[in-house]
Amino acid sequence: MMKLYWSPRTRSFTALWLLxxxxxxxxxxxxxxxxxAQRTPEYLAINPxxxxxxxxxxxxxxAEAAAICAYVAERYPEANLxxxxxxxxxxxxxxxxxxxxxxxxxxxxxIATRMEMPSVAAGWGDSARVFDxxxxxxxxxxxxxxxxxxxxxxxxxxGLNFAVKLFKMVPxxxxxxxxxxxxxxxxxxxxxxxxxxx
Ligand SMILES: N[C@@H](CCC(=O)N[C@@H](CS)C(=O)NCC(=O)O)C(=O)O
Numbered sequence: 001m002m003k004l005y006w007s008p009r010t011r012s013f014t015a016l017w018l019l020x021x022x023x024x025x026x027x028x029x030x031x032x033x034x035x036x037a038q039r040t041p042e043y044l045a046i047n048p049x050x051x052x053x054x055x056x057x058x059x060x061x062x063a064e065a066a067a068i069c070a071y072v073a074e075r076y077p078e079a080n081l082x083x084x085x086x087x088x089x090x091x092x093x094x095x096x097x098x099x100x101x102x103x104x105x106x107x108x109x110x111i112a113t114r115m116e117m118p119s120v121a122a123g124w125g126d127s128a129r130v131f132d133x134x135x136x137x138x139x140x141x142x143x144x145x146x147x148x149x150x151x152x153x154x155x156x157x158x159g160l161n162f163a164v165k166l167f168k169m170v171p172x173x174x175x176x177x178x179x180x181x182x183x184x185x186x187x188x189x190x191x192x193x194x195x196x197x198x
Contacts, residue, residue, distance in 0.1 A: 001025055001026055001027055002019070002024070002026045002027070002055060002056065002057045002072070002075075003026070003027045003028075003029050003055070003056040003057075004016070004019060004026055004027070004028050004029065004053060004054075004055055005029045005031040005043065005046060005047070005052055005053060005054040005055070005056070006028055006029070006030065006031060006052055006053050006196075007030070007031050007032050007033040007034070007037075007038070007052045008032070008196060008197060008198025009196060009197065009198060010033060010052055010053075010196075011051075011052070011053060011065050011158070012052050012053040012196060013158055013162075013192055013193070013196040014053065014065040014066075014068070014069070014154060014155060014158040015053035015055065015065055015068050015069075016028075016053075016191075016192035016195050016196050017154050017157075017158060017188055017189050017192035018068065018069055018072050018073075018081070018151060018154045019072065020187075020188035020189075020191045020192045020195075021079060021081060021151075021154065021186070021188040022072060022076045022079040022081070023079065024076055024079070028195070031043055031052050031054075033052060038050045038051060038052060046061045046063070047061070047063035049063060051063060053065055053068060054068075055068050055071065055072070057071070057075065064101065065100075065101070065155060065158070066097055066098065066100050066101045066155045069081075069097060069151035069152070069154055069155050070082070070097060070151065072151070073150070073151040080149075081149075081150055081151040081154075082150055082151055083145070083148065083150065089145050089148060089150075092144075092145055093145060093150050093151075093152050096137075096144045096145070096152035096155075096156060097150075097151060097152040097155055099134075099156070100152070100155035100156050100159055101155075102123060102124065103123070103124040103125075103130045103133075104124075104130060104134070104156065104159045104160075104163070105159065106122070106123065106124045107124050107126075107127035107130035107131065108127075108159070108162075108163050108169060108170070110122075110124075110126070110127045111127050111163075111169050111170065112169060127170075131170055131173075134156070134160075134175075134176075135173050135175050135176065136175075138175040138176065138178075138179045139175050141175070141178060141179060141182065142178075142179075142182050143179075143182070144156055153183065157179065157180065157183035157189075158183075160176055160179065160180055160183075161180050161183060161184070164176050164177075164180060165180050
């Protein structure tokens with residue numbers, strides 16, 4: 001059984017939502033960052049970054065929420081969380097899955113810190129561009145790949161829910177509101193929300 005190392009009210013929500021979507025049993029290992037549990041030698045052996053979430057699957061361990069999304073979607077193909085290899089939607093699935101940590105996360109950090117960086121050099125360009133691109137991709141919906149829900153929605157939906165709805169760091173837009181509402185309506189999202197509250 002997979003083991004999820006998690007802490008309440010953190011990015012662990014993404015992995016909780018993902019595992020709840022699979023319908024597979026998994027064990028939750030509380031790694032409370034408020035107590036410093038993420039800095040024990042045992043935990044650093046699993047994630048040397050000392051961050052949650054992290055996942056153990058037998059002898060395999062990994063961290064980074066988006067990587068966990070990719071891994072679990074591959075391990076449980078029957079959960080239909082990723083277009084299969086060779087499927088035409090696979091390219092866009094990978095694009096949006098990577099867009100989440102590569103563009104949305106730094107755009108949020110830029111908004112929070114007001115950090116100035118030339119947009120040509122910044123990998124995410126600038127925060128306005130990131131959220132404009134996301135806005136037009138979500139206009140049609142209901143999901144980032146259109147009719148197909150995938151683990152990319154779990155990565156992107158968690159980030160948008162955090163940035164737009166919970167922390168109001170990013171101004172809401174009709175496409176974001178509709179998308180967050182669709183994500184929040186999923187039973188797995190709701191179960192994960194209850195678990196993540198601690
Ligand atoms: N890039 C990581 C970020 C994870 C992260 O920042 N987790 C925070 C909680 S939201 C954490 O573990 N903080 C504890 C610490 O830095 O000591 C991911 O996407 O999974």
